[in-house]
Amino acid sequence: xxxxxxxxxxxxxxxxxxxxxxxxxxxxxRNKSYMVDCGENTQTQMRRMxxxxxxxxxxxxxxxxxxxxxxxxxxxxTLGMLGRTGELIIHGPKELKDFLNPVLAVFGKGLPYPVRIxxxxxTTSELIWEDAGLKVYTIPLMHRLPTxxxxxxxxxxxxxxxxxxxxxxxxPLRELPRIKRGEDFVTPEGEVIPHTxxxxxxxxxxHYAYCxxxxxxxxxxxxxxxxxxLYHEATFGETDAARARExxxxxxxxxxxxxxxxxxxxxxxxxxxxxxxxxxxxxxxxDAVFPGTLLANEGMKLTV
Amino acid sequence: xxxxxxxxxxxxxxxxxxxxxxxxxxxxxRNKSYMVDCGENTQTQMRRMxxxxxxxxxxxxxxxxxxxxxxxxxxxxTLGMLGRTGELIIHGPKELKDFLNPVLAVFGKGLPYPVRIxxxxxTTSELIWEDAGLKVYTIPLMHRLPTxxxxxxxxxxxxxxxxxxxxxxxxPLRELPRIKRGEDFVTPEGEVIPHTxxxxxxxxxxHYAYCxxxxxxxxxxxxxxxxxxLYHEATFGETDAARARExxxxxxxxxxxxxxxxxxxxxxxxxxxxxxxxxxxxxxxxDAVFPGTLLANEGMKLTV
Numbered sequence: 001x002x003x004x005x006x007x008x009x010x011x012x013x014x015x016x017x018x019x020x021x022x023x024x025x026x027x028x029x030r031n032k033s034y035m036v037d038c039g040e041n042t043q044t045q046m047r048r049m050x051x052x053x054x055x056x057x058x059x060x061x062x063x064x065x066x067x068x069x070x071x072x073x074x075x076x077x078t079l080g081m082l083g084r085t086g087e088l089i090i091h092g093p094k095e096l097k098d099f100l101n102p103v104l105a106v107f108g109k110g111l112p113y114p115v116r117i118x119x120x121x122x123t124t125s126e127l128i129w130e131d132a133g134l135k136v137y138t139i140p141l142m143h144r145l146p147t148x149x150x151x152x153x154x155x156x157x158x159x160x161x162x163x164x165x166x167x168x169x170x171x172p173l174r175e176l177p178r179i180k181r182g183e184d185f186v187t188p189e190g191e192v193i194p195h196t197x198x199x200x201x202x203x204x205x206x207h208y209a210y211c212x213x214x215x216x217x218x219x220x221x222x223x224x225x226x227x228x229x230l231y232h233e234a235t236f237g238e239t240d241a242a243r244a245r246e247x248x249x250x251x252x253x254x255x256x257x258x259x260x261x262x263x264x265x266x267x268x269x270x271x272x273x274x275x276x277x278x279x280x281x282x283x284x285x286x287d288a289v290f291p292g293t294l295l296a297n298e299g300m301k302l303t304v
Numbered sequence: 305x306x307x308x309x310x311x312x313x314x315x316x317x318x319x320x321x322x323x324x325x326x327x328x329x330x331x332x333x334r335n336k337s338y339m340v341d342c343g344e345n346t347q348t349q350m351r352r353m354x355x356x357x358x359x360x361x362x363x364x365x366x367x368x369x370x371x372x373x374x375x376x377x378x379x380x381x382t383l384g385m386l387g388r389t390g391e392l393i394i395h396g397p398k399e400l401k402d403f404l405n406p407v408l409a410v411f412g413k414g415l416p417y418p419v420r421i422x423x424x425x426x427t428t429s430e431l432i433w434e435d436a437g438l439k440v441y442t443i444p445l446m447h448r449l450p451t452x453x454x455x456x457x458x459x460x461x462x463x464x465x466x467x468x469x470x471x472x473x474x475x476p477l478r479e480l481p482r483i484k485r486g487e488d489f490v491t492p493e494g495e496v497i498p499h500t501x502x503x504x505x506x507x508x509x510x511h512y513a514y515c516x517x518x519x520x521x522x523x524x525x526x527x528x529x530x531x532x533x534l535y536h537e538a539t540f541g542e543t544d545a546a547r548a549r550e551x552x553x554x555x556x557x558x559x560x561x562x563x564x565x566x567x568x569x570x571x572x573x574x575x576x577x578x579x580x581x582x583x584x585x586x587x588x589x590x591d592a593v594f595p596g597t598l599l600a601n602e603g604m605k606l607t608v
Binding site for chain 1 (some may be wrong): 385409
């Protein structure tokens with residue numbers, strides 16, 4: 001696939017139910033996969049959604065609550081049994097090592113691939129990963145323990161060559177990379193053909209922000225300004241706003257407020273409290289502030 | 305419930321699939337629950353099967369492979385969130401502490417109940433638990449690392465009083481406990497009424513044996529002799545017998561061979577390799593040696 005695709009593997013909260021799994025998402029971008037959080041049963045959800053295990057090289061853990069990381073031991077074991085050899089990089093707050101290192105000591109002896117744990121500073125927004133396709137920045141959040149969201153910025157792709165035009169001007173193939181990078185073409189007769197006549201722009205690069213778990217926290221607004229898609233936790237409805245405050249979670253309305261003030265293009269809410277049998281009212285509450293709010297659900301695939 | 309009920313929460317093997325969950329079972333007996341193994345996603349399977357979280361006081365772990373214990377962190381957290389206060393006892397080989405203690409150090413700070421880890425000697429068959437309803441013995445197995453099965457022996461219930469007879473002889477209520485325990489009744493006139501005339505025997509006590517994971521291992525036979533139900537792993541079919549040998553697992557035929565030679569009343573097989581889309585052929589292979597073999601499946605409830 002070429003686009004920027006988001007897969008929702010789980011969007012429940014601390015208590016898993018038969019309706020919602022613990023949190024996990026997978027971003028597919030230019031044939032690579034990036035996982036965000038890894039609650040219990042994530043590996044089975046990957047199979048259910050037919051997500052390729054081999055393309056996954058990075059896992060980003062927002063914080064060390066079990067519903068965001070208890071799927072790691074099983075997933076790491078399974079990757080080993082599937083014969084993985086390439087390094088797996090797991091990014092997370094410093095407590096991640098206290099959890100994973102003992103697990104690897106007991107269960108990781110025969111693991112045929114290396115696991116690298118990269119420690120995240122949860123107090124500041126900074127670039128933590130960059131490759132050919134994207135940059136990943138942290139988003140400090142406000143929760144009961146050190147927590148960070150993640151901003152995934154796709155890199156701008158090069159423009160597409162307009163074949164009819166390059167044929168017309170008889171431009172040699174070897175010139176095309178330069179033209180793509182923005183250089184004009186000069187014919188043997190000295191005529192300058194502007195690169196803009198020879199190319200059409202690629203799709204604009206997409207930006208996705210993940211904010212979970214967090215209380216209502218205005219400091220994220222400038223960091224996520226204008227993203228194409230924001231996933232924001234909406235654990236509670238307005239009637240449970242006091243409970244949201246106590247537990248450092250957000251209401252659906254607060255999620256929408258953040259989305260509106262950050263001028264994001266789309267809002268997706270999730271991390272629903274187990275107390276709600278039906279979460280459509282959360283969508284309604286968010287919708288009143290940010291029209292068109294989407295409700296996350298297990299198995300959902302979205303093009304950012 | 306009064307009977308001896310076995311619930312199959314998961315009967316897959318190391319690689320979970322969309323067809324089978326990692327291993328876990330729950331025995332319900334006289335309003336108490338006992339869990340055997342706790343693979344990833346066990347807590348959700350408990351919800352799906354409507355198994356009461358409050359009645360669970362013991363978890364027995366056969367060995368430290370992830371598909372038998374990676375559900376513990378999530379289950380332990382959830383029991384805490386549900387407000388548990390009573391002690392939870394987890395029985396397992398000594399490696400269990402190396403896994404669980406660090407998990408409890410990171411995630412167990414606010415846990416409102418104590419967790420006690422009881423170390424099992426996997427080299428000998430011995431009594432490891434006894435309460436009013438049952439005795440639990442270990443069954444040394446032959447696997448790639450220290451592994452034990454478990455024999456659950458229900459205690460014989462007292463006989464039922466035949467009300468018409470005790471009324472007829474005008475036996476005072478205070479005498480009934482003694483009669484239940486096997487004493488005869490002597491009337492004021494000196495007539496001896498044998499207790500067998502005043503009572504009818506209770507249902508015979510049931511015995512259940514759990515043998516997973518293990519290679520074909522004859523030494524279990526005398527320990528499980530005559531049990532009402534044997535769960536024996538049957539990871540592979542006969543065509544993969546070499547693979548079974550290499551990995552210290554059993555074929556369905558070998559499971560049936562153990563069942564036949566131990567004169568068990570019923571055989572239930574499970575722990576199916578992920579390579580088989582359809583496991584009915586395992587039943588056929590076992591059936592040829594032990595007719596009436598049952599195939600375990602997620603959601604299955606059996607009366608032992």
